[in-house]
Amino acid sequence: MSTTMQRAQRHTSVARRNTLAAIAFLAPTAILIIVLRIVPAISAVRDSTHSGLPGSLAEPEFVGFDVFARLFASDSFWQSVRQTLFFNVLVNPIQIFLALVLAVLLTRNLPASGLWRTLIFLPSAVPLAGSTIVWGIALRPDGPVNGMLELLDIPRQPWFTSPDQVILALIVLASWIGIGYWMMFLIAGLNDIPTVYYEAARIDGAGALRTFFSVTLPMLRRPLLFVLVADTVANFVLFAPIQILTNGGPEKQSNLLMYDIFHTSYELSDPYTASAELVVLLLIMIAIVVVQFRLLGSSDGEE
Amino acid sequence: MIIRRVGRGLLTVVAILVSLLFLLPVLWLVASTFRSSTETFASSSPLNWNVLWPKEFTLVNLESAVNSGFMTALSNSLLVAVVTVIVGLGISAAAAFALAVIPFRGRTVTFSIVVLSFLVPFEAIAIPLSRSFSDWGLTNTLIALILPGLGNGLAVFTMRQFFLGVPHSLSEAAHLDGANWFRVFWSVYLPLTRPALIGAGLILFLFQWQAYLWPILVTSRQELDLAPVAIAKAFGAFTTDYGRVFAETAILAIIPAIVLLALQRYFVTSVASTGSKE
Numbered sequence: 001m002s003t004t005m006q007r008a009q010r011h012t013s014v015a016r017r018n019t020l021a022a023i024a025f026l027a028p029t030a031i032l033i034i035v036l037r038i039v040p041a042i043s044a045v046r047d048s049t050h051s052g053l054p055g056s057l058a059e060p061e062f063v064g065f066d067v068f069a070r071l072f073a074s075d076s077f078w079q080s081v082r083q084t085l086f087f088n089v090l091v092n093p094i095q096i097f098l099a100l101v102l103a104v105l106l107t108r109n110l111p112a113s114g115l116w117r118t119l120i121f122l123p124s125a126v127p128l129a130g131s132t133i134v135w136g137i138a139l140r141p142d143g144p145v146n147g148m149l150e151l152l153d154i155p156r157q158p159w160f161t162s163p164d165q166v167i168l169a170l171i172v173l174a175s176w177i178g179i180g181y182w183m184m185f186l187i188a189g190l191n192d193i194p195t196v197y198y199e200a201a202r203i204d205g206a207g208a209l210r211t212f213f214s215v216t217l218p219m220l221r222r223p224l225l226f227v228l229v230a231d232t233v234a235n236f237v238l239f240a241p242i243q244i245l246t247n248g249g250p251e252k253q254s255n256l257l258m259y260d261i262f263h264t265s266y267e268l269s270d271p272y273t274a275s276a277e278l279v280v281l282l283l284i285m286i287a288i289v290v291v292q293f294r295l296l297g298s299s300d301g302e303e
Numbered sequence: 304m305i306i307r308r309v310g311r312g313l314l315t316v317v318a319i320l321v322s323l324l325f326l327l328p329v330l331w332l333v334a335s336t337f338r339s340s341t342e343t344f345a346s347s348s349p350l351n352w353n354v355l356w357p358k359e360f361t362l363v364n365l366e367s368a369v370n371s372g373f374m375t376a377l378s379n380s381l382l383v384a385v386v387t388v389i390v391g392l393g394i395s396a397a398a399a400f401a402l403a404v405i406p407f408r409g410r411t412v413t414f415s416i417v418v419l420s421f422l423v424p425f426e427a428i429a430i431p432l433s434r435s436f437s438d439w440g441l442t443n444t445l446i447a448l449i450l451p452g453l454g455n456g457l458a459v460f461t462m463r464q465f466f467l468g469v470p471h472s473l474s475e476a477a478h479l480d481g482a483n484w485f486r487v488f489w490s491v492y493l494p495l496t497r498p499a500l501i502g503a504g505l506i507l508f509l510f511q512w513q514a515y516l517w518p519i520l521v522t523s524r525q526e527l528d529l530a531p532v533a534i535a536k537a538f539g540a541f542t543t544d545y546g547r548v549f550a551e552t553a554i555l556a557i558i559p560a561i562v563l564l565a566l567q568r569y570f571v572t573s574v575a576s577t578g579s580k581e
Contacts, residue, residue, distance in 0.1 A: 018407050021484040025401035028394040029417060032454035037420045040432035047431065102321065110315045118567065119322040122329060125559040127513045129531035130552040133538045134332050137343075137545055144331060147350035180325060188575035237426035240515045244535050258426060262516070265430055275431065282427050289422040293415070296460060 041282060047275035060272070067276045077277065079252060080260040083167070084236065087256060091171045092232045095178045100224065102179065103186035104216065117187065124181035132241040135173040136160065163251040170254060173241055178234070182227045189223030190216070222295055229292040233285065257281050329556075330355050336364055336553040340546030364550035373551050375526060376533035381558075383445065383529065384511040387452035391507040392500060395458040400488045402459070403466035404474060414463070421456025426516050433520035447521040448529065452511045457573075458503035464576040465499035466492055502573025505566055512559050530555045 048067055052060030071077050102120060106113045123131065138145050139159040146156040159169040197219065201211045217224075239258045242248060248255035248263060255263075261281065265274035331354065335343055338357035346353035401407075402414045432451070441447040469492055477487045493500070518529045528536070534551045541548065563570065 015407075018405050018484075022401045022405045022407040022410070025397040025405065025484070025488070026413065026417075029398040029454060029459070032394065032450075033417065033420045036425075036432065036451055036454055037423065037428060039435055040428040043435060044428065044431040105314060105318055105321075108311075108314060110311065110318055113318065116318045116322040118564065120325045121563070121567070122560060123325055125509075125563045126329075126552075126556040127515075127531050127559070129513075129515050129535050130555050131328075133534060133548055133552055134328050136538070137548075138328060138331065140344075142344045142348055144347040144350060144354050147347040147354070150348060151350050176325065176328065184571060185574050188571060192575070233422070233424055237424045239426060240531075240535075243516075244538065258516075261430060271434070278427070278430060282423070285423050285427045289419060292422055293419050296418070 044275045044278045044282065047271055048279045051272045067272050068279075071273055071276045071280075076252070076255075077260075080255050080257050083253060083255060084257045087167050087170060087238075088232060088235055090167070091174050091178075091235050092228060094171065095175050095231055096182060096224070096228045098175070098179050099182040099186055099227065100220075103183045103190055104212070106183070107187055107190045117183070120180040121184055122180065124177050126177070128177065128240045129244065131177055132173065132244050135169075135176070136241075136245045139169055139172070160245050161250060163249075163253040166246055166250060166254045170238070170241060174235060174238065178231060182231055185227045186220070186223060189220050192223075193219045226292065226295040229288060229295060233288055233292065236281075236285065236288070327355075332549060332553055332556070335545070335549040337361060338546075339363060340544045343545050343549075364546035365554075367547045368550040368554065371537070371547060372525075373530070373533055373537075373554070376528045376530045377554065379445075379448075379527060380512065380530040380555075383448045383452070383514075384508050386445075386449050387511045388504045388507045390449070391453045391455060391458065392504055394453055395455060395503060395507075396462055396493065396500065397488070399459050399462035399466055400492060403463045404469075404487070404492065405484060418456045418460050421454050421459065425451055429517050429520055433517070436521050441521070443522050443524050443527055445527070448514070448518060448527070449511075451517055452507060452514070455503075455507055455510060458506050461506070461573040461576045462496070462499050462503050465496045469495055498569050498572050499576075501566055501569040502576075505562070505570050506573065508562065509559060 047060075049062060049064060050060040051063045051067055052058060106117050106120075110116070126134070137143060140146075141156055141158060141161070145159075149156065157165060159165050193216065197215045198211065201215050206214065237258045238256060239262065242254050242256060242259040243262065246254045248259055257277065258281070261274050261277045264270050264277065334355050334357050337360045339359070339361050342357065342359075398417060402410060402417065429451075436442060436447050441450075473491050473495075474487045477491050482490070513531070514529060515531045515535070518532050522528065522532075530551070534548060534555060537551060538545075538548045
């Protein structure tokens with residue numbers, strides 16, 4: 001009887017020690033989450049429900065959802081949302097599709113495939129501000145890209161300076177960086193597929209295309225969805241190329257949400273409207289991130 | 304058999320062409336770094352081979368980059384990135400260890416909260432956070448530049464995956480020898496998971512090396528400019544003389560390129576840990 005009690009006591013003291021240790025190990029991370037995520041989220045919500053005159057010394061007053069009401073009635077906000085969605089609906093599937101094609105191609109034991117992988121991956125090492133400038137200059141009317149088009153008898157294109165092409169130019173820039181990066185994730189996913197499935201497909205006499213659709217694609221579903229969601233998160237907050245090259249123009253066609261929030265907050269000095277926009281962006285991001293989290297493979301089977 | 308070999312040959316040609324397509328902007332960047340700015344567009348229209356191989360090589364652009372104070376920005380970037388990697392690795396590894404090895408109630412929920420909060424992209428909360436930083440008097444400090452890079456969900460996640468792969472018997476044996484959790488973490492787990500540490504370190508490094516929005520929000524003094532900000536400023540200021548901008552971009556890009564080329568396999572192993580292993 002007493003030994004059971006002693007054992008139970010020792011058990012609780014071990015459990016308490018473990019909990020204390022866990023708290024100590026997690027404390028710095030908890031502080032970072034509070035300071036870097038929770039505090040700014042709360043202050044965004046607070047600012048979005050207040051209003052005041054720019055530069056005024058009076059305390060901003062609580063206005064409830066007024067700022068949101070004004071934001072949702074503004075055409076310029078909806079145009080920004082529309083362009084952000086338009087850009088994302090195009091850029092993410094294009095990048096992931098091409099990343100998948102290249103990942104499949106470069107896991108086929110071609111000669112020197114490691115070298116080709118590295119070369120395609122290399123652009124993602126160039127910091128975004130740097131690649132923005134390289135492409136900004138390369139896509140100038142008198143730049144080398146138009147020089148290449150001329151060789152093919154295609155007239156010069158205006159790229160970043162045309163309202164019709166600015167999104168296309170951003171897609172080119174973002175894809176040069178993104179395709180190689182996500183390709184690496186998909187190559188890792190492809191290498192995880194057990195070879196027995198391919199052997200079985202070969203014995204069944206399945207061709208390359210058949211094997212791709214009935215073995216590769218179903219087995220790659222999770223990594224594929226993961227990179228699609230992660231890519232969407234990254235492209236949704238695209239900022240540097242727009243701030244450096246277009247300032248949202250021409251004709252506000254590249255005025256994507258993240259840049260619009262920055263512009264409203266600092267250039268129009270309207271932190272309240274900017275905060276309301278930010279809360280909208282934050283809600284979209286949280287929804288996407290929850291999906292992304294569920295797609296992260298967890299190997300301990302706890303979930 | 305012959306068809307297979309021809310097919311393989313064709314696929315190799317495709318692989319080479321695509322790689323070259325991705326490489327072209329890099330080659331053009333390098334060539335433009337070594338030619339005088341008056342020649343930047345000279346070979347673009349009509350296009351000729353000199354676009355990728357300067358007629359005359361010059362170091363003028365690199366000299367003007369070095370003399371313009373870009374090296375200060377570069378050393379700021381290096382300092383911020385190195386401190387972030389060292390401190391960030393410590394913080395993320397400790398969190399990952401608690402979430403993978405120490406048994407405690409609510410571990411799964413804690414894990415979800417940690418990874419979820421850091422998966423929300425930093426840019427999305429950077430603007431309100433910068434206002435808090437200015438209230439706290441952190442504007443124009445190195446701490447302000449370093450702090451946001453320290454918490455990284457992907458780093459915590461990949462390290463946790465590696466820690467889960469270490470056999471429990473090792474920590475149990477250490478406990479029997481009287482080791483506490485810190486000893487188990489420091490002398491059993493960390494030495495065994497070096498590839499994971501390097502991979503997570505790379506993730507932390509690349510985040511800071513890319514930083515652009517946050518530095519322009521929390522710094523206004525030029526001597527605190529990080530390299531990407533300095534380049535963007537130079538780009539905005541010289542709309543006709545791109546030579547210096549090319550040189551600075553090349554310097555900015557070569558550091559992560561070397562790091563990634565050297566450590567590519569660690570990056571790949573971390574990346575692989577995000578995949579499903581059901």
